[in-house]
Amino acid sequence: MRRPLYDNFNPAVKAVTIIICCIMMAIGGTWQINCAVIVSCLLCLTLLSRCSIKVMIGLYMPLLFLGGLIFISNLASADLDAASKTAYEIASFDTALLLGTRILSYASMGILFGLTTKNKIFVMSTMHQFHLKPKFAYGILAALHLVPTLSREWDEVNLAYAVRGKRTGVIPFGPLFNTLVNGIRWSENVAMAMESKGFDGDGPRTYSIETPVRTSDIVLAVASLVLMTAFIIIFK
Amino acid sequence: MTVPAISCNNVTFSYFEEGKDVLKNTALEIPQGRITVLMGSSGCGKSTLAAVLCGLLPDNGGILKSGDILLYGRSVKEIPVSERARSISMMFQNPDLQFCMPTLREELIFCAENISISPDEMDYEAERAASQLGTTHLLDRPLHTLSGGEKQRAVLTCIALLNSKCIVLDESFANLDPASVSELLPVLSDLCHKDGKTILAIDHMSDHWKGIADRYVLIGEGGTILCEAETQEELEAAKPIFTEEGIAYPGIWEKKTLATESSTEGLHFCQLTIPQVPAKKKLFGKATSVKPEYDASLYYEADAHIPDGKITAIMGPSGCGKTSLMMTLLKQRDYFGNIEIREDEIRELRDIKAKDCFKEVGIAFQNPSNQFVTQNVLSEVLDGLKRRYPSEPEEVLKEKGLALLDTCGLRKYHKYSPYMLSQGQQRRLAVLAVIAAGQKLLLLDEPTYGQDYKSARALMDLIAGLVKNEGLTVIMSTHDAGLAGAYADVILHVKDKKFTKEVR
Numbered sequence: 001m002r003r004p005l006y007d008n009f010n011p012a013v014k015a016v017t018i019i020i021c022c023i024m025m026a027i028g029g030t031w032q033i034n035c036a037v038i039v040s041c042l043l044c045l046t047l048l049s050r051c052s053i054k055v056m057i058g059l060y061m062p063l064l065f066l067g068g069l070i071f072i073s074n075l076a077s078a079d080l081d082a083a084s085k086t087a088y089e090i091a092s093f094d095t096a097l098l099l100g101t102r103i104l105s106y107a108s109m110g111i112l113f114g115l116t117t118k119n120k121i122f123v124m125s126t127m128h129q130f131h132l133k134p135k136f137a138y139g140i141l142a143a144l145h146l147v148p149t150l151s152r153e154w155d156e157v158n159l160a161y162a163v164r165g166k167r168t169g170v171i172p173f174g175p176l177f178n179t180l181v182n183g184i185r186w187s188e189n190v191a192m193a194m195e196s197k198g199f200d201g202d203g204p205r206t207y208s209i210e211t212p213v214r215t216s217d218i219v220l221a222v223a224s225l226v227l228m229t230a231f232i233i234i235f236k
Numbered sequence: 237m238t239v240p241a242i243s244c245n246n247v248t249f250s251y252f253e254e255g256k257d258v259l260k261n262t263a264l265e266i267p268q269g270r271i272t273v274l275m276g277s278s279g280c281g282k283s284t285l286a287a288v289l290c291g292l293l294p295d296n297g298g299i300l301k302s303g304d305i306l307l308y309g310r311s312v313k314e315i316p317v318s319e320r321a322r323s324i325s326m327m328f329q330n331p332d333l334q335f336c337m338p339t340l341r342e343e344l345i346f347c348a349e350n351i352s353i354s355p356d357e358m359d360y361e362a363e364r365a366a367s368q369l370g371t372t373h374l375l376d377r378p379l380h381t382l383s384g385g386e387k388q389r390a391v392l393t394c395i396a397l398l399n400s401k402c403i404v405l406d407e408s409f410a411n412l413d414p415a416s417v418s419e420l421l422p423v424l425s426d427l428c429h430k431d432g433k434t435i436l437a438i439d440h441m442s443d444h445w446k447g448i449a450d451r452y453v454l455i456g457e458g459g460t461i462l463c464e465a466e467t468q469e470e471l472e473a474a475k476p477i478f479t480e481e482g483i484a485y486p487g488i489w490e491k492k493t494l495a496t497e498s499s500t501e502g503l504h505f506c507q508l509t510i511p512q513v514p515a516k517k518k519l520f521g522k523a524t525s526v527k528p529e530y531d532a533s534l535y536y537e538a539d540a541h542i543p544d545g546k547i548t549a550i551m552g553p554s555g556c557g558k559t560s561l562m563m564t565l566l567k568q569r570d571y572f573g574n575i576e577i578r579e580d581e582i583r584e585l586r587d588i589k590a591k592d593c594f595k596e597v598g599i600a601f602q603n604p605s606n607q608f609v610t611q612n613v614l615s616e617v618l619d620g621l622k623r624r625y626p627s628e629p630e631e632v633l634k635e636k637g638l639a640l641l642d643t644c645g646l647r648k649y650h651k652y653s654p655y656m657l658s659q660g661q662q663r664r665l666a667v668l669a670v671i672a673a674g675q676k677l678l679l680l681d682e683p684t685y686g687q688d689y690k691s692a693r694a695l696m697d698l699i700a701g702l703v704k705n706e707g708l709t710v711i712m713s714t715h716d717a718g719l720a721g722a723y724a725d726v727i728l729h730v731k732d733k734k735f736t737k738e739v740r
Contacts, residue, residue, distance in 0.1 A: 120342075138346075142336030148380040149332050153606060159568060160607035163594045164673065165623055174609055181655055182605060189333040192292045196328075197394055198321030198350035205318070206352045208345045 005048040006112065010217040011122040012129035017221040018109050021228045025105060031094065032235035034101035040227065041108035044116075051115035059115075063107045071100030119144060125211040135201025142190050149186070154179055239309040241402045241434040242266040242289050242324070247303030247459070249288055257301070258284045262459035266402070268308075270450040271428050271435040275442060277482045278660050278688045281459045282438045283329075286406045289436070290326045291315070308401065318351050325400035329407040331387035332380075340366070340390045341375040347394045365397035369423065383554050385416025392423060402434040403427065409444055411602070411685055413554045413715045417444055424448070440688040441484050442471070443718075456481060482690025489718035494738065495546055495725035500578055502709065503542035503565075503677075505735070507573035510534045510560055514569045527572045533733055534560050537573065540728055540735035544579070545707040547700065549720035552730030558713035559602075562679045565711070567593050598670030599679040604662040605655060607669070613657070614650040616665055617641060620672030640668055644698050660691035667695065671702060680712035684719055692716075696723050 006014075025037060045051055074096030123141055126132040157175040161168050168175055242265070249259040258281045266272050266289075276282045287293040291312040294300045305312040307323045315323065328334050337343040344362035353361055366372045371393045374386055382390065388408055395403055405424075409417045425448045427433045437445065442452060452465045454477060462481065465471040471485070478485050511528040530536045534557030542548045550558050563569045567590045575585040585593070601607055610616050617637040625633065641647040644664045649657060654665055663683065670678055678699070684692035700723055702708045714720050720727050727738035 138336055145336060145338055145379075153603070156601055156603070156606045159566065160599070160601065161609060162590070163566065163597070163599055164607070164609055164619065164669070165594060166609050178606060178608065182603070186333050188296065189328060189330060190336060192287065192296055193326075193328055193334040194336055195292055195295065195317055196290060196321070196326040197347045198318045198398055199346070200317035200350070203316060203318055204352060205349050206355055207349060208355050208358050
């Protein structure tokens, strides 16, 4: 039975907890700690959240490939033949493992946050807990919801280049410029439309969603930090 | 005596300190509880005036050099934004750029939060507004999946929740099909004549408002009031001023004789079926799909003939697949059946490579700023000319480019960035850039969208001249029956996923 403990975790407290864990992991820095973090994140995702397992696998596949590549490329410099093994070569194997698992462990924390947090709730939480001004918070939400329009326009700009026989190159500066100009114009339009609907970036407003910090959030944050400390003590 | 909903006096507004005044000593009164239609040519400052009246400008840019705007007797500057929304709210031209939430329900909650409605009442208020505007079925659908008409209705629902006493419509029907406009007009009429709301509509066509508008105001350069009309007779009497300002009025477009079949040359759609959802592109290899059923198609086993050297207009409601047909002709979508190009020989579009197709087919999109590939007006046409005449020296090409720009009054802007031109000028430049490359088939997606009569006429006269003199073939999609009737040789209506040729 999956319990949505992490889905209900206050997003602002969750973000702070994960950032602290990342800093601790950077200081700790061994492959054993990285592996413990990866396993913990996977357990949290599968047992303490209701995130889609399919999406989770989809996110982990390219990361596993990337982690594997980093591991193999670093391992290539290490000679594991016992007769010629030197301290430097042993270190190379450890380094390969450390670098390969590091990317996975940091990404796991990001995935844990991303898959258990809703955009809107996170933005609301930044307003309530970090006192981010509504002007910025709703600006982020508006920008997120412009993505489908942007994507449609991007395809159109690229088609226009193709029709006119223009190559866009590896970094498509031309289409990027067009999209940037359109983006500025759109953001002005959306800002005016929001103001026309009574949105005042700094004025008083009510909130349909409140994101209070509950005791359970504090308990979950402390438990996560204690676990991270335990990993560092055990595996350092 | 009741105070006017909006009154402004001696309003002078400019976007830049040293720039030209967009509004100069403008004075206007909008009475309560009536529908006032404000008309004027492109670039005369209609939209700027609307934004200034709503208090959105100079809050979001520009300088109000003189004058004040009174909303129901109170200075707009003194009313806080959230309180102002209860007095006045605006519906913009582009339905895609009016929402900051993913669904209508969330957008309504956002509006309720803005005007500090208690959280317990928000859901009730959202349902009430949706039921008033008949949009309950749209509440939980993603906004980006709604049609243009549905989006504009969603904006009206937000305005109903805000309970704004005055509604300003800034060319809100510009990219809606006639059916969507016909659906919205009774809603607006009821809001005004039954609920007592004040409506100020900015439009460059008076056709829509015939029968429901109480007053027409025509403004000229700098927001100067040129004439006002309250009755049909007064409107008739003002026709010479409309013509002088380049504004359309009912019956301004004269009808052209439609072409009769004389040649079989051109494009032939044979049993053409285009799926609603294009096949997904594969990383490796070609995308494959199976022929869709009737319900999953935009066109189903449709036949049509697009003659060479003529203008063909494709008309139909929003979402019927006009743009998709153009994308298909550019090989951007899969299709079933045949698209044959019959000239000296018969070629099938499927057998032509996309790169070769682009040498013969050009497109001008609805949003012209999407297709500029250089940073200079002259370079836009030079780019096409260089491909068309690769061996000609640069100086000769420059002369040709300037002459081409001259055909539609863009020569004086040849050193400007294309993004600095007005939308009408951008559209003309986009068409010139395509023509410069010498493509044989020109696809025009809503060529006169958001343009006044004068600009639309200038663009279409240019195209008609090229069709006549250079044998260009044009396919244009449009909602404007007047424009299609005046310029198209063949009019195809999309109905029940098939083409029906208009016969007069």
